[in-house]
Amino acid sequence: MVLVVEKYGGTSVGSVERINAVAERVAASHQKGERLVVVLSAMSGETNRLIALANEIDPQASSREMDVLVSTGEQVTIALLAMALQKRGIEARSYTGGQVQILTDSVHSKARILDIDAARVRKDLEQGRVVVVAGFQGVDKDGNITTLGRGGSDTTAVAMAAALQAEECRIFTDVDGVYTTDPRIVPEARRLDRITVEEMLELASQGAKVLQTRSVEFAGKYRVPLRVLSSFEDGPGTLITHEVSDMEQPLISGIAYNRDEAKLTIRGVPDQPGVASQIFGPLSDAHLNIDMIIQNVAQDGTTDLTFTVNRGEYPQAKKLLVEIAGQLNAREVVGDDTLAKIAIVGVGMRSHSGVAAKMFSTLAAEGINIELISTSEIKISIGVNDKYLELAVRALHKAFDLQEKATEERLEGAKDD
Ligand code: ADP
Ligand code: ASP
Ligand code: MG
Secondary structure: OOEEEEEEOOHHHOOHHHHHHHHHHHHHHHHOOOEEEEEEOOOOOHHHHHHHHHHHHOOOOOHHHHHHHHOHHHHHHHHHHHHHHHHOOOOEEEEOOOOOOEEEOOOOOOOOEEEEOHHHHHHHHHOOOEEEEEOOEEEOOOOOEEEOOOOOHHHHHHHHHHHHOOOEEEEEEOOOOOEOOOOOOOOOOOEOOEEEHHHHHHHHHOOOOOOOHHHHHHHHHOOOOEEEEEOOOOOOOEEEEOOOOOOOOOOOOEEEEEEEEEEEEEEEEEOOOOHHHHHHHHHHHOOOOEEEEEEOOOEOOEEEEEEEEEHHHHHHHHHHHHHHHHHHOOOEEEEEEEEEEEEEEOHHHHHEOOHHHHHHHHHHHOOOOOOEEEEEOOEEEEEEEHHHHHHHHHHHHHHOOOOOOOHHHHHOOOOEO
């Protein structure tokens, strides 16, 4: 019997009608003979609503209590789906993350999965039940409820698929696959039939919301066959592949963006060994995610360091950096929380030059100032003021001909090495 994990996101379970529609889909897969584990998100908007309630009481509420609160959204949808399945004559059981022992570390609001008790789920499956699991949540070794970060139900699903060695993990969402960029801001964006794990990882980590980054990491590490599909219409979706095909790879596969960025600069830091670690050590101890880091050439024995953080963590990061600056006798700390990040991603970059030049000239032609640049083997990422975000993404999508299908055309403008 084929074992499949299906995950339905917030919009897909956003109302009683949608939950009934999911029940129909699950029932169809069940009747085909598939053994099913279904992972659900909270109804769309619910997690934000819960966070807003907490903010009314205390914007600095403890992260432990935040997790107790925000994990409730998923408990509602799993129970409703189990009822909808039972109504259709299908035996189903819902479980919270703690009940199926999704064991995580204790970093509230961004916990990492350490282990899953697959035996318990298997037992239900063997008895012909559909197992419905709350996404986004787990439990630490002391029994505290934890959550996996926004969009974390994707990670629950892929981790579940890895633990159960499922045949496939299907991520059902409100788009019919992974696109060349977010179709909400570029209507000409094109659905990709397939994309490599490597590229998907870069796109996700650079902000393509369609899959949470950790879920792609899990898929890569445990070679989980992963597909993104629409819960609203039938279609092939996008397959996340583990092998790079022999065919010519497109130069650029996709563009990701993140408008929730901020940058911080510490000026006049002594230019000597150990300074970077004195700056980034405490930031890392506070679990702040640092992304791009730029250090200037030293002058007069001092240097400046700029880095980006998530906008939500900007106040905390700035406060900590001011303390660090005091200890290091640095001149000043300045920051800007109106930054957006845009990244172009493609394995084809490995064998072609001229990609960065084309990216920069495209932005120059639109009068967009680039504030930061960072690269990896298959990615070029830039920081710009967030008011230019949509203009920049549209211009780049066009410049790299992503709406076109022909690979050759996309290779134009970049010379072979
Ligand atoms: P769910 O609630 O199902 O988890 P999300 O809102 O988290 O759904 O993710 C789906 C959304 O991701 C889409 O509606 C789309 O706006 C956005 N998105 C961003 N980049 C991409 C991309 N490259 N391809 C498809 N969707 C994308
Ligand atoms: N409900 C959570 C969120 O809104 C998790 C998820 O939807 O994946 O982030
Ligand atoms: Mg999501």
